[in-house]
Amino acid sequence: MNGNQLNDILKNHFSKYLEDDLNLGFAPCFIGHEKCSPKKPATFNLSEKEHSFHLILSGTGYVVNGNKTRRLGADDVFYIPPKNAGSPKKIYYYPDKKDPWEYIWVNFVGKDVPKLLKCANLTEENNYYSMQTPIFLRQQWTEMINIARTSTKRNVSFFLPFVIKFFAEIAEERKLINRTLTNKEKTVKQIISFIEKSYLKQDFSISKIAENFFYSISYISRIFKEITHMSPTEYVLKLRMLHAKDLLRVGEYSVSEIAYVVGYSSPFYFSKEFKKYYGVSPSKFV
Numbered sequence: 001m002n003g004n005q006l007n008d009i010l011k012n013h014f015s016k017y018l019e020d021d022l023n024l025g026f027a028p029c030f031i032g033h034e035k036c037s038p039k040k041p042a043t044f045n046l047s048e049k050e051h052s053f054h055l056i057l058s059g060t061g062y063v064v065n066g067n068k069t070r071r072l073g074a075d076d077v078f079y080i081p082p083k084n085a086g087s088p089k090k091i092y093y094y095p096d097k098k099d100p101w102e103y104i105w106v107n108f109v110g111k112d113v114p115k116l117l118k119c120a121n122l123t124e125e126n127n128y129y130s131m132q133t134p135i136f137l138r139q140q141w142t143e144m145i146n147i148a149r150t151s152t153k154r155n156v157s158f159f160l161p162f163v164i165k166f167f168a169e170i171a172e173e174r175k176l177i178n179r180t181l182t183n184k185e186k187t188v189k190q191i192i193s194f195i196e197k198s199y200l201k202q203d204f205s206i207s208k209i210a211e212n213f214f215y216s217i218s219y220i221s222r223i224f225k226e227i228t229h230m231s232p233t234e235y236v237l238k239l240r241m242l243h244a245k246d247l248l249r250v251g252e253y254s255v256s257e258i259a260y261v262v263g264y265s266s267p268f269y270f271s272k273e274f275k276k277y278y279g280v281s282p283s284k285f286v
Contacts, residue, residue, distance in 0.1 A: 025110050025111050025112035026108055026109070026110035026111075026112040026113045026115070026116060027108065027109060027110055027156045027160065028106050028107065028108055028156060028159055028160065028163050029050060029107050029108065029109045029156075030050070030105075030106070030107040031104070031105070031106050031107075031144065031145065031148060031159060031163075032104070032105050032145075033102075033103070033104045033105075033145045034102065034103060034105075035100075035102040036059070036061070036095040036100040036101055036102065036103075037095075037100060038095065038096075038097045038098070038100045039097075040094065040095050040100065041094065042064075042092045042093065042094040043092060043093055043094065044083070044090070044091075044092045045080040045081065045082060045083055045091070045092075046083055047082055047083060047107070048082050048083050049082055049109050050082055050107040050108065050109055051079070051080070051081060051082060051107065051108045051109070051113050051117070052079070052080040052105060052106075052107050052108075053077065053078075053079055053080075053105065053106050053107075053108070053122075053163075053166065054077065054078050054079075054080075054093075054103045054104070054105045055075075055077050055103060055104050055105075055131075055137065055138070055141055055166070056072060056073060056074055056075065056076045056077070056078075056101050056102070056103045057074060057101075057102045057103055057104065057138065057142075058074050058101065058102045059073065059074070059095065059096065059099050059100050059101035059102050060072070060073045060095070060096035060098075060099045060100075060101055061073075061093060061094060061095040061096055061100070061101040061103075062093060062094055062095075062096065063078050063080075063091070063092075063093045063127070063128060064090070064091065064092050064093065064094075065091050065124075065125075065127060066090070066091070070128055071096075072101075072128060073101070075130060075131045075134040075138070076128060076129070076130050076131070077122075077128065077129045077130075077131060077166075077170065078093065078127055078128040078129075079117070079122045079123075079124075079127040079128070080092075080093065080127070081124050081127075091124070091127070104141045104142070104144075104145055106163045106166070108163075116167045119167050119168075119170075119171045120166075120167045120170040120171050120174070121170070121171070121174050122170070129170055129174075131169070131170070131173065132173050132189070133173070133189075133192055133193070133196065135196045135239065136169070136239075136242070137165065137166060137169050139239075139242045139243060139246055140162050140165055140166075140242075141162065141166070142246055143162070143242075143245065143246050143249065144159060144162040144163070146246060146249040146250060147249065150249065150251070184223045184226065184227060185227055187213070187223060188223055188224055188227040188228065190213070191209055191213065191220065191224060191232070192228075192235070194209060194212055194213075195209065195232065195235060195236060195239070196239070199236050199239050199240060199263060200240075200243070200261065200262060200263045201263060202260070202263050202264065202265045204236070204263060206220065206221070206232050206233060206236075209232060220232060221233075237273065237277065240262045240263055240264075240273075241273070241274065241277045241278065243261075243262045244258050244259075244262045244270070244274060244282065245278070245285070247261065247262070248282055248285050255267055255270070255271060255282045255283055258270070258282065259271070270282070271283070
């Protein structure tokens, strides 16, 4: 293997073993990120103890479960049980050759992992789920990987909140899906989807939401806060600050560049908002 090949592998693949001193009955034991090569072979879960969960960031791939093959893409989640976990079926996954996927994964161990599976309604038979509002979960997991890349932290207690949020988000979405949504909830769900697609634009405003849905700004604000317990403005700010924090952790962009990327026309105003939100200026954020 030459130096260029090794650099390509290191660029596209990252993983980290985690050490558990909590003994909670469940714990993440491995986290990782990979932008797969089109030629990457099928992956089987060879561990007899580890449950594996993947969040697809981009691209396409396939999960084979017995005689069923499922094509999955960005914002889909899939679960691979331990080897021979009560079933002789082969469950494995591989990337699409033309559009190989990129994903973040977390492996869990412990006697109480089935409780997490039940919470998220993931089973060996029903081992995939398409996130309805994925942006927050994507940002959380990306932040987790960025921190792991740039620090020596291995303790489970540090990474546990990120991965527990994974199960909570799916559980909350499925709870809503499994009951009939009210008209207000349906509208707010559509508004959230619109915000997540548009909030990075510098000309984005709450009036854009009102124009798109043909409602008044006051009505949009009222029903949004009633359902989410925050105003649309607060929600947009949260998304922008989370995205800015992720970019700052990467360490490759200036404060001015990040300001424009996350939707601010003024770096000064962005810095002011960031300090107000996190208590520290972006230039001093670590």
